[in-house]
Amino acid sequence: MADDGMDLNINFSVTAPPPVSHNPLSVKGGRWTERLKAKRATKNRLARSSKPATDAPPESNRRSAANSSLKRKRPGDNSGEPRTTKPPPGADGTFVSSLWTGNPEAVTTAEERVEETTPQEPSNAPLADGSSTFTTLGLSPILANHLTTKLGLKAPTAIQRSAIPDLLSTDSDAFIQAQTGSGKTLTFVLPIVDRIMRITATEGRRSGLYAIILAPTRELSQQIYTVLQSLVHCKNGPHWIVPGQIKGGEKKKAEKARIRKGMNILVATPGRLLDHMETTESLRLDAVRWLVLDEGDRLMDLGFEEDINKILNILETRNRVRPDDGPLPNKRVTVLCSATMKTNVQKLGEKSLKDALYIKAEPTEEGGEEASEESKFTAPAQLKQSYVIVPAKLRLVTLYATLKRAFIRQTAKPKILVFFSCSDSVNFHYEVFTHKDAPEADTKSKNQHNNKHSKSTNDSKSSSTQADKSQKNVPAASPAVQLRNDILLHKLHGSLAQDVRTATLASFTKTKNPAILFCTDVAARGLDLPDVDLVVQFDPPFSPDDHLHRIGRTARAGRDGKAVMFLLPGPEEGYVDAVLKKGIREGQLSRAEADTVIEKGLAENAKEKRRDWEDRATEWQLNVERWIMDDSATKDLASKAWTSHVRAYTTHVGSEKAIFNHKALHFGHLAKSFGLRETPSSIKAPSADAGKGGKGKAGGKGKRKFDMDDISEQAGDEGMKKMRQMARAMERKGGLSSEFNIG
The missing domain is CATH 3.40.50.300 (P-loop containing nucleotide triphosphate hydrolases)
Known part of the structure; x- marks a missing residue:
């Protein structure tokens, strides 16, 4: 091909062309706030890279300096080595909150305490004035001697002095209210045992069931049963009286066997008693003379109202008390014990009590106001x-x-x-x-x-x-x-x-x-x-x-x-x-x-x-x-x-x-x-x-x-x-x- 006379200026060298000048701080695209953040980050990165390496202290020294500025050196710590904190075993990197920081302050201030000038006399102690003894209350000398010699009770409490004579001599229903720890259990147990032991002709456990005591919890039921055991097994006491106990958590088969053998006083929780009333034919109720509802407010609080109503209805239909001239009541006596007179307790009393006596250890003082409907008992004075x-x-x-x-x-x-x-x-x-x-x-x-x-x-x-x-x-x-x-x-x-x-x-x-x-x-x-x-x-x-x-x-x-x-x-x-x-x-x-x-x-x-x-x-x-x-x-x-x-x-x-x-x-x-x-x-x-x-109720699945x-x-x-x-x-x-x- 003929030469066209063109000159070609072509460089075949491997040397790369010079780079195009570029401003490293220039950022394009995105919002202006994002561009500003990126520009500042790039500027800081360039500043760190241009700083001589000798000017930067080692990382360990920086940590040591920081620690020394924040933490006070403890006495005896002469080590120049940096302190490192080792996480506690099992921490797994979790944050450990201090006990002493971040706690809220109390919103109220402490009032200046008024010291008692004279110590308070105990308000639930046995009477110390000598005005009453268990014998003067009308109890049998056998029981009175057992209480003083074996149980160490030298005198009755105020509620016992108020309630026991009435429960011994009358056949009236009773509502008993007293301070906690004042001996309410003995208040209703002693008259029951005393009147049963006065029966002259008896067949022991075959005589029939005379008293039923309802307690809201198994522990209280066990406690009442223990007190009964102590009383009937006292020296020269009424050994023929047989107390019994049925409560939840035990085998019904064993309880049925005890019921068949016979018992004179039965302590029970409401649910288990109702169960036996409905299913155990050997449970005879025709001779029952006492029904005691202990801790009546608790019975209602725990939802036993329906069970108690059913128990009362069954007793009304199956109880056949015949009046006689003996020591036992001529009708069924109901005793309700409660610490308070709340509305639900009054409701229980209306259903269970008839012409009841109201017995309280501390009556209102003369000229004082009567107790309110929601009457509260106070804590012991001591x-x-x-x-x-x-x-x-x-x-x-x-x-x-x-x-x-x-x-x-x-x-x-x-x-x-x-x-x-x-x-x-x-x-x-x-x-x-x-x-x-x-x-x-x-x-x-x-x-x-x-x-x-x-x-x-x-x-x-x-x-x-x-x-x-x-x-x-x-x-x-x-x-x-x-x-x-x-x-x-x-x-x-x-x-x-x-x-x-x-x-x-x-x-x-x-x-x-x-x-x-x-x-x-x-x-x-x-x-x-x-x-x-x-x-x-x-x-x-x-x-x-x-x-x-x-x-x-x-x-x-x-x-x-x-x-x-x-x-x-x-x-x-x-x-x-x-x-x-x-x-x-x-x-x-x-x-x-x-x-x-x-x-x-x-x-x-x-x-x-x-x-x-x-x-x-x-x-x-x-x-x-x-x-x-x-x-x-x-x-x-x-x-x-x-x-x-x-x-x-x-x-x-x-x-x-x-x-x-x-x-x-x-x-x-x-x-x-x-x-x-x-x-x-x-x-x-x-x-x-x-x-x-x-275990749910039937039909509740x-x-x-x-x-x-x-x-x-x-x-x-x-x-x-x-x-x-x-x-x-x-x-x-x-x-x-x-x-x-x-x-």
Whole structure:
């Protein structure tokens, strides 16, 4: 091809062309705010890269400098090495909240305490003026001698002096109201035994059933039965009188056999008595002369109204009392015992009593106002009450300090009751105070909580004082090794098997060692637990009446006693004016702060610095948290206890809803009081058959009662609203008491 005369200027070199100049700070696209952030980030990156490497101190030195500026060097720390913080075992990187920061302040201030100028005379003690003896009341010399020589009762109490002569001489119905711990059980038992033993011609147990005594709980039923056994087996006493007992939790076959043999006085719980009335043909009711309804307010609170109405109707149709000139009443006498005169008790009295005598130990003074319709009885005069304002995070360690303080003297052997709102909380705190520091020693005990519906698992704990769960009459008790090895810690609630509950009460009552009982309200009514020195209400009661019955477990029969209640800062402080200050005398109530309680319980001497006992409290709390996080079964137990506690918190009576407001709870702080570093993710709804072993009523399989799907994942306002609605529905159906194991 011919040359066209064109010159080609082509560079075949491999050298790359020079880069096009570009401003690194130039950013295009997006919003102007995003471009500005990107421009600043690029500028800072370029500035760091252009800085000489020698000017940058090593990373370890920077951390050391930061630590030295933030933390004060401790005395004796001469190490120049940087301090590194090692996370506690089992922490898994979770945030550990401090006990001493972020706590809310109390909204009320402590009032100046007025000290009592003179000690109060006991208001429920036996009469010391010598005006009355058991013989002058009209009792048989045999019984009077037994009471003074064997039971150590030198004189009757005020209620016994008022009631026993009337119950011995008349055939009228009676309503008995008196202070807690004033001897109401002997008040109605003694006249019954005395009049039966005066029968001249008798066939022993074949004579028939003369008296039925109804008690709201199995524990109270057992206590009344024990008192009867003591009276009929006294020296030269009426050995032919046979008391009997039927209650829930025992085999009906054995009870039917005892009924066939015959008995003269029957102590029972309402549900089981009604069952035998309807199904046991050998239960003869034609000769019944007394029906006693003990703790009438509690019978109504636990939903036994329908059962009692049926019992009364059956007695009306099957009771054939024939008038005679003997010592027994000529008609059936009904005795109603109650601490209060609430509306529901008056309703029960209208149905069960006819022309009844009203007997009260302390009548109104001349010129005084009559008792109101909702008449309340007061706490014993010698009882000293106090309350502690405790932030949620400090609740567990404050309980620990309170118990440590109570046992600070090695020679002291007090007995202490601690009340909780639900059985899961009892189980959790029982494990906390009985576990050993070595986790492997507790593995077997902690794994026992995995099966929710297995009573035998929950009732039998692996400890030095527990035997195999197949054994009978083994108490739920273990050494409180977190406090002192010689302290025996018991637990009691409605989910325990009946033989375990009975054995636990017997162990706590009879032990000569220092002892503690963690319990629900199943132990709040009627039980005479001797020598109880202190009652701790760790969870506030569900009603004002429950408060009076709880503190009534101490300061009984003229003895001294103390009671303390834990309250959260905020709305709960209103409980002081609403309940605690009512019915008390000047100087009977005092206030304490959580810091003061912890210092007194954990400080080794009065001059110890605050930091020292704070560190001691923190270390104990952290040990509990590590123990919980290292074992999944224990963590599940703590989560379940927290869940049940929140559920129970919504079930206070309507008049106290503003005081115990779930919206004021800090769930995270509350979780720390259960040894949890994170709030449980959900609040599970209770089963309608809780406490019943999973056995529902016939025909109830298709009913949807309380499903966990009804509750929101985070337990918000809607979830709480549903829980309150369902709790009220359960209460109307009588299921609430078993849910929280208070009956």
